[in-house]
Amino acid sequence: xxxxxxxxxxxxxxxxxxxxxxxxxxxxxxxxxxxxxxxxxxxxxxxxxxxxxxxxxxxxxxxxxxxxxxxxxxxxxxxxxxxxxxxxxxxxxxxxxxxxxxxxxxxxxxxx
Amino acid sequence: xxxxxxxxxxxxxxxxxxxxxxxxxxxxxxxxxxxxxxxxxxxxxxxxxxxxxxxxxxxxxxxxxxxxxxxxxxxxxxxxxxxxxxxxxxxxxxxxxxxxxxxxxxxxxxxxxxxx
Numbered sequence: 001x002x003x004x005x006x007x008x009x010x011x012x013x014x015x016x017x018x019x020x021x022x023x024x025x026x027x028x029x030x031x032x033x034x035x036x037x038x039x040x041x042x043x044x045x046x047x048x049x050x051x052x053x054x055x056x057x058x059x060x061x062x063x064x065x066x067x068x069x070x071x072x073x074x075x076x077x078x079x080x081x082x083x084x085x086x087x088x089x090x091x092x093x094x095x096x097x098x099x100x101x102x103x104x105x106x107x108x109x110x111x112x
Numbered sequence: 113x114x115x116x117x118x119x120x121x122x123x124x125x126x127x128x129x130x131x132x133x134x135x136x137x138x139x140x141x142x143x144x145x146x147x148x149x150x151x152x153x154x155x156x157x158x159x160x161x162x163x164x165x166x167x168x169x170x171x172x173x174x175x176x177x178x179x180x181x182x183x184x185x186x187x188x189x190x191x192x193x194x195x196x197x198x199x200x201x202x203x204x205x206x207x208x209x210x211x212x213x214x215x216x217x218x219x220x221x222x223x224x225x226x227x228x
Contacts, residue, residue, distance in 0.1 A: 032215045043202055043219040044155070051212040088155065092215045099168040100145065100204075100217060104154035 006103035019076040023089030032092035116220035130191040135203035143208025144186040
């Protein structure tokens with residue numbers, strides 16, 4: 001079992017719709033969870049961090065964490081063509097130090 | 113506030129050669145992590161340095177090594193290059209301390225290494 005799993009996609013959504021990206025992780029002791037956006041040919045950009053169960057909203061983005069189910073998700077409301085990118089889920093292991101494991105990413109395509 | 117700076121941006125090397133990549137973290141960040149990104153494998157963790165010490169290590173052969181200087185700048189070295197080492201090499205910096213916000217990591221633009 002991979003440590004961090006994501007559906008590779010592509011996930012296609014029409015402009016203005018809600019895009020839902022999902023991620024599961026295997027280490028129950030994980031403490032910090034991140035979503036990165038990576039445009040083709042560019043480096044990953046941190047867009048959301050979440051540390052406790054529940055929802056965290058930032059503009060059009062909402063991160064959701066369920067530690068009991070070992071599940072993290074990212075919702076993008078009012079999706080725009082500029083949101084088309086690969087979204088990487090990342091998990092920081094127990095101990096709180098910097099050993100972050102990344103999923104392979106979900107490619108999102110927002111259709112105008 | 114300047115971001116993470118990686119140099120060089122592009123490199124072409126021949127099999128068997130060695131290469132050194134450089135990463136300057138965000139000011140005040142003491143942790144530098146290195147990743148290899150390839151289309152087939154995604155982002156693979158190489159190692160992490162904090163206060164000049166390697167604190168975490170991924171599953172890469174000993175040909176991959178690194179170090180960190182007292183100003184937190186880090187270098188990564190790959191010796192005896194193989195064709196399969198062609199990849200985008202990314203470094204990320206963070207405060208590296210315990211505590212939630214301290215683990216947020218920010219990436220440099222990467223070094224694209226091509227081995228021919």
